[in-house]
Amino acid sequence: MEMNGAQMVCEALVAEGVKTVFGYPGGAIMNVYDAIYKQDGFEHILNRHEQASVHAADGYARATGEVGVAMVTSGPGFTNAVTGLATAYMDSIPMVVISGQVPQSLLGTDGFQEIDAVGISRPCTKHNYLVRDINHLPRILKEAFHIARTGRPGPVLVDIPKDITAEVAEFAYPTDVNLPSYMKVPKAKEEDVNAAVEAILQAKKPLLYIGGGAVLSNASDAIRELAELSQIPTVETLMALGVMGNKNPLLLGMLGMHGNYASNMAMSETDLIISLGARFDDRVTGKLSEFGKYAKIIHVDIDPANIGKLVNVNYPIIGDVKDAVEMMIAGLQGRVNTEQYNDWREVLARYDALYPQSFEDSDEVIKPQWVIERLGELVGEQAIITSDVGQHQMWAAQHFPFDRPRQWINSGGLGTMGFGLPAALGVKKAFPDKTVINVTGDGSILMNVQELVTASEYKIPVINVILNNQFLGMVRQWQTFFYNDRFAETDLSFQPNYKALAEACHGIGYDITTKEEFDAALKDAIAQDKVAFMNIQVARFEDVLPMVPSNGTLNNMMLPKIANPEKGEK
Amino acid sequence: MSESRRVISVIVENESSVLSRVSGLFAGRGYNIGTLTVAPIPNSQRSRITIATKGDERTLNQITKQLNKLVPVYEVVEHDEMVEKEMVLVKFPIEESLADIEALCGAYNGTIVNVGVSMFIGMVADEPARVRNFINAAQRYNPIEIVRGGVVAIER
Numbered sequence: 001m002e003m004n005g006a007q008m009v010c011e012a013l014v015a016e017g018v019k020t021v022f023g024y025p026g027g028a029i030m031n032v033y034d035a036i037y038k039q040d041g042f043e044h045i046l047n048r049h050e051q052a053s054v055h056a057a058d059g060y061a062r063a064t065g066e067v068g069v070a071m072v073t074s075g076p077g078f079t080n081a082v083t084g085l086a087t088a089y090m091d092s093i094p095m096v097v098i099s100g101q102v103p104q105s106l107l108g109t110d111g112f113q114e115i116d117a118v119g120i121s122r123p124c125t126k127h128n129y130l131v132r133d134i135n136h137l138p139r140i141l142k143e144a145f146h147i148a149r150t151g152r153p154g155p156v157l158v159d160i161p162k163d164i165t166a167e168v169a170e171f172a173y174p175t176d177v178n179l180p181s182y183m184k185v186p187k188a189k190e191e192d193v194n195a196a197v198e199a200i201l202q203a204k205k206p207l208l209y210i211g212g213g214a215v216l217s218n219a220s221d222a223i224r225e226l227a228e229l230s231q232i233p234t235v236e237t238l239m240a241l242g243v244m245g246n247k248n249p250l251l252l253g254m255l256g257m258h259g260n261y262a263s264n265m266a267m268s269e270t271d272l273i274i275s276l277g278a279r280f281d282d283r284v285t286g287k288l289s290e291f292g293k294y295a296k297i298i299h300v301d302i303d304p305a306n307i308g309k310l311v312n313v314n315y316p317i318i319g320d321v322k323d324a325v326e327m328m329i330a331g332l333q334g335r336v337n338t339e340q341y342n343d344w345r346e347v348l349a350r351y352d353a354l355y356p357q358s359f360e361d362s363d364e365v366i367k368p369q370w371v372i373e374r375l376g377e378l379v380g381e382q383a384i385i386t387s388d389v390g391q392h393q394m395w396a397a398q399h400f401p402f403d404r405p406r407q408w409i410n411s412g413g414l415g416t417m418g419f420g421l422p423a424a425l426g427v428k429k430a431f432p433d434k435t436v437i438n439v440t441g442d443g444s445i446l447m448n449v450q451e452l453v454t455a456s457e458y459k460i461p462v463i464n465v466i467l468n469n470q471f472l473g474m475v476r477q478w479q480t481f482f483y484n485d486r487f488a489e490t491d492l493s494f495q496p497n498y499k500a501l502a503e504a505c506h507g508i509g510y511d512i513t514t515k516e517e518f519d520a521a522l523k524d525a526i527a528q529d530k531v532a533f534m535n536i537q538v539a540r541f542e543d544v545l546p547m548v549p550s551n552g553t554l555n556n557m558m559l560p561k562i563a564n565p566e567k568g569e570k
Numbered sequence: 571m572s573e574s575r576r577v578i579s580v581i582v583e584n585e586s587s588v589l590s591r592v593s594g595l596f597a598g599r600g601y602n603i604g605t606l607t608v609a610p611i612p613n614s615q616r617s618r619i620t621i622a623t624k625g626d627e628r629t630l631n632q633i634t635k636q637l638n639k640l641v642p643v644y645e646v647v648e649h650d651e652m653v654e655k656e657m658v659l660v661k662f663p664i665e666e667s668l669a670d671i672e673a674l675c676g677a678y679n680g681t682i683v684n685v686g687v688s689m690f691i692g693m694v695a696d697e698p699a700r701v702r703n704f705i706n707a708a709q710r711y712n713p714i715e716i717v718r719g720g721v722v723a724i725e726r
């Protein structure tokens with residue numbers, strides 16, 4: 001069939017099963033918007049900022065596992081999208097972003113709204129394309145989706161000059177991709193898995209170290225089975241929360257900079273790290289030379305470049321986590337003695353009893369940790385939580401009872417403030433029947449706060465729980481610990497009226513200073529079909545603990561003060 | 571960890587942005603580029619990029635793995651048993667001894683390739699270490715300009 005390039009884009013999106021596109025129009029992409037106007041194969045959500053469009057597509061992808069799609073214009077539209085691309089890239093999120101470009105006749109002339117999108121996005125995309133021929137467009141779109149979702153997933157940019165979206169040509173969407181130079185998706189080798197299985201059987205203190213790759217590969221069931229079968233204790237990274245489920249007795253918790261005591265001690269003392277889709281990020285390992293000092297390492301990863309990048313690996317397994325874990329289960333079945341690691345688990349249970357994840361509650365002021373725990377009690381399983389970046393993010397990670405993967409959506413690798421609200425919109429579009437809550441800070445929420453308008457217009461009622469400490473709290477915490485309380489540019493006590501701000505955008509706002517108000521407001525917010533701001537005044541100087549200072553060793557944590565009952569403390 | 575030198579050939583799809591993908595990877599991840607040459611492979615849609623680099627074992631491993639991840643990269647060859655050549659062109663003032671310099675070039679697999687009114691040009695193609703020696707030896711003839719090419723290599 002003959003059609004123009006703009007129609008080809010729409011046809012390709014429909015063929016890929018795309019239901020929702022997040023975007024923002026402008027000159028160079030107008031042909032495509034004209035085609036969108038004439039079609040009804042997918043819905044388009046007009047965010048109020050391109051960064052938010054990309055985060056929304058990202059949130060949609062994280063919640064569903066499908067490829068998220070965003071669309072932007074050239075120049076500033078594209079540059080606004082870059083933070084979104086980088087955020088998705090760092091967390092390996094499957095996404096296709098389509099950008100308009102100046103017509104080919106103007107390429108390279110510093111034309112109006114011309115910017116080298118392919119050049120700028122090269123380091124923050126898995127791959128990118130500048131389309132130079134209408135006849136290549138169907139193939140490129142097909143390849144973009146294929147590359148985004150296969151192997152180690154990631155965002156792909158397709159930059160399309162305006163003359164190409166106007167040009168007419170024959171369209172047939174390819175059924176196959178022919179990309180001989182694209183890396184084959186590796187399959188775990190039998191002999192590698194066997195070697196790992198033997199190492200597990202030899203180990204006295206093995207530890208399953210689970211990363212975001214486990215979520216991406218939908219390996220949760222398999223990993224739970226592996227843990228159950230072997231009775232090996234587990235720790236999760238920030239990106240893996242929910243994989244084991246918080247009620248699982250084999251889960252110690254999150255490890256790393258703000259991991260709990262038992263998890264970090266387990267990592268310090270294990271003799272066999274079984275890494276499943278984790279990548280030994282510096283926020284997890286602390287000082288590398290001290291990391292897993294007594295351990296051999298099994299490393300399962302779909303990306304060969306992750307293996308041996310930071311630590312020396314004894315048993316590399318290159319392949320999909322789920323497949324590899326299923327092979328491990330087969331290898332261990334009937335061979336592993338579940339009593340084998342009893343002593344090890346007992347040691348860890350004692351560590352956990354010594355310093356459980358705890359905080360000192362208060363009757364005078366709301367503690368941020370209390371908010372998260374209460375949220376867990378009130379909405380728990382049926383909610384999906386997104387987050388921004390800072391203390392609130394860490395408290396959510398530490399205290400919310402995540403019990404399934406894809407229930408916790410946050411920017412781990414790039415740490416992008418402003419991610420939470422637009423990501424929540426993407427999540428809620430995918431799961432309209434779930435309660436979607438963005439746990440955020442009074443700093444982060446103002447980055448992309450314009451999305452309140454989007455939420456109201458499209459009736460995407462997400463709830464923003466603002467842990468308002470009137471600080472850029474996480475930075476303030478570092479200033480307290482490492483800069484002698486010099487609070488350079490972190491005091492946010494000059495505040496907008498958050499309640500009024502929400503209301504001005506046709507949402508609903510709550511100012512909350514007591515626990516009772518919190519309960520009542522949450523109940524009300526869930527019942528409303530409006531976007532909500534729950535502005536909660538929390539203890540200003542609360543710190544996130546435990547903490548392993550940057551480049552410190554995992555077993556050397558700053559810990560919360562523990563109550564001494566003999567001194568009458570509770 | 572100690573640094574070692576390595577020559578790698580990257581076989582890539584012959585497309586306009588591929589060189590920037592490869593060189594950008596080196597720049598962004600802080601890998602060293604000693605020399606880089608690129609040319610199409612005859613009778614194919616592919617090009618060969620030859621890079622001389624150095625780094626510790628972990629870095630050299632990463633270079634290969636990260637290059638392999640680039641979509642238009644077909645193959646990365648880490649040369650071990652190779653024949654390796656580099657070219658250099660040197661412009662000398664006409665006052666210098668043509669015969670001496672011709673003999674010098676000859677000793678390094680080269681020759682005089684151009685003689686003009688005020689200058690003449692010698693060319694040498696040899697192993698990188700020998701090219702360095704040649705350049706040292708040529709210094710005493712007051713070279714006006716020295717243009718070195720990058721390394722090309724082929725497995726034995």
Ligand SMILES: Cc1ncc(C[n+]2csc(CCOP(=O)(O)OP(=O)(O)O)c2C)c(N)n1
Nearest residue numbers: 390391392415417441442443444472473474
């Ligand atoms: C876009 C961006 N800019 C700056 C930072 C650095 N940063 C990390 S946490 C933080 C403070 C966040 O403050 P807030 O959102 O109020 O959360 P809190 O830590 O108080 O819970 C800052 C500025 C960042 N992560 N992202």
